Amino acid sequence: MTPLTSPSRLLTRHLGYNVTFRQRFLNPVTSLPKQTQRKFTSVTAPDQAAAVTTQTLVTPSPESLGFEETSVKKVRRPIYLDMQATTPVDPRVLDAMLPYLTQHYGNPHSRTHAYGWEAEKAVEQARTHVAELIGADPKEIVFTSGATESNNISVKGVARFYKSSKKHIITTQIARLIDLNAFAESIRPDTSLVSIMTVNNEIGVTQPVEEIGRICRSKKIFFHTDAAQAVGKIPVDVNKMNIDLMSISGHKIYGPKGIGALYVRRKPRVRLEALQSGGGQERGLRSGTVPTPLVVGLGEACRIAKEEMQYDSERVKKLSQRLIDGIMSKVQHIVRNGDPNASYPGCVNLSFAYIEGESLLMALKDIALSSGSACTSASLEPSYVLRALGAEDDMAHSSIRFGIGRFTTEREIDLVVDRVVRHVDKLREMSPLWEMVQEGIDLKSIQWSQH
Ligand SMILES: Cc1ncc(COP(=O)(O)O)c(C=O)c1O
Numbered sequence: 001m002t003p004l005t006s007p008s009r010l011l012t013r014h015l016g017y018n019v020t021f022r023q024r025f026l027n028p029v030t031s032l033p034k035q036t037q038r039k040f041t042s043v044t045a046p047d048q049a050a051a052v053t054t055q056t057l058v059t060p061s062p063e064s065l066g067f068e069e070t071s072v073k074k075v076r077r078p079i080y081l082d083m084q085a086t087t088p089v090d091p092r093v094l095d096a097m098l099p100y101l102t103q104h105y106g107n108p109h110s111r112t113h114a115y116g117w118e119a120e121k122a123v124e125q126a127r128t129h130v131a132e133l134i135g136a137d138p139k140e141i142v143f144t145s146g147a148t149e150s151n152n153i154s155v156k157g158v159a160r161f162y163k164s165s166k167k168h169i170i171t172t173q174i175a176r177l178i179d180l181n182a183f184a185e186s187i188r189p190d191t192s193l194v195s196i197m198t199v200n201n202e203i204g205v206t207q208p209v210e211e212i213g214r215i216c217r218s219k220k221i222f223f224h225t226d227a228a229q230a231v232g233k234i235p236v237d238v239n240k241m242n243i244d245l246m247s248i249s250g251h252k253i254y255g256p257k258g259i260g261a262l263y264v265r266r267k268p269r270v271r272l273e274a275l276q277s278g279g280g281q282e283r284g285l286r287s288g289t290v291p292t293p294l295v296v297g298l299g300e301a302c303r304i305a306k307e308e309m310q311y312d313s314e315r316v317k318k319l320s321q322r323l324i325d326g327i328m329s330k331v332q333h334i335v336r337n338g339d340p341n342a343s344y345p346g347c348v349n350l351s352f353a354y355i356e357g358e359s360l361l362m363a364l365k366d367i368a369l370s371s372g373s374a375c376t377s378a379s380l381e382p383s384y385v386l387r388a389l390g391a392e393d394d395m396a397h398s399s400i401r402f403g404i405g406r407f408t409t410e411r412e413i414d415l416v417v418d419r420v421v422r423h424v425d426k427l428r429e430m431s432p433l434w435e436m437v438q439e440g441i442d443l444k445s446i447q448w449s450q451h
């Protein structure tokens, strides 16, 4: 077991994570502490920060950073099962980032000194890691602030560049599996771009990206995919899938928030109008100083994802099945939303008939969950995705998303199953609808009136 002395471990401990517990669930083959430890020692102690490169390198003690071990132990946090909203930063990612916050803080665009060069080298190394994960050339990777910005640059950038000749863009709001014939028919001579989510964030449905890409290429239309929920979790290859533009987010793959990437194909070349003007960084597509520590974090997250994808995916699949079987075997009238044969297993969206999703969420306050997507939980509207899928309003209202990830454990899943079963039973006991169903009344035969 790695000694708990690294800056990142102190930080994670400070934040209340159970570090030893996390370490146990890292891939034992690739998470060897050797490299991590080497990196820890390259961080200067606070009182030596001014000395430049020749100082003695020491690891700060917990006390020198102001942490008290005992107080941290008291922190009890809910079980985190909301991995589609965001993921925790992998401690290895944080370890890779820290030296670029403390010691190698140069501007990667500074050409006149070593600080700039070392930062630039790290940025380029990270660009290679991102590219390798998706089968791209590093020159095709543009760093952005996240998938939202990458989506904006893709869609608005193409639309503005081709505004005079090709005014039509095809996209879909919903998570239903796309009907490829209907899709091909919707393409017009003035269509410039097709934009589709690879994996939907609400119910985890995966799209037939390869087929969509083939159709787009044959019709010479650019294909953009928002792969924020897919990259690093399922295999994505931009060449095999004929993807021309792809959005990636750091914080969905155990990297930091505020960083993402946009893949932009060079052959055949995608033409875009930049949305932001300034210093012309990132091939003029995204002006602004590239944030070295965040970029290094994204790069490391991609490197780990490539190496551990199979391991992670098998674990997540097993946990997902354990959750579904555990709940379904003990509670009736549950619908799993989405197509289980074309879904990312780490996203389990269940509708619990006869109870309100929001009441269940509140009852399950020691589990961090979401009702459908972030947008829907803010508005409390039944999710448009579930509505579009044909779920009736009462079922759409009762849906909960369970997001499983790299650091989720069997014990957590068992606890969640136990709590969900207990609270669904309890809420149903209080539900007049449930009582009617128990009495054999067909709810559809009732005419509800509102005053
Ligand atoms: C499919 C999808 N696209 C885009 C985003 C936004 O990504 P970011 O926070 O990196 O802008 C999210 C997550 O919220 C997402 O799930």
Ligand code: FES
Pocket (backbone or CB within 6 Å): 201, 373, 374, 375, 376
């Ligand atoms: S459209 Fe943003 S989370 Fe649903």
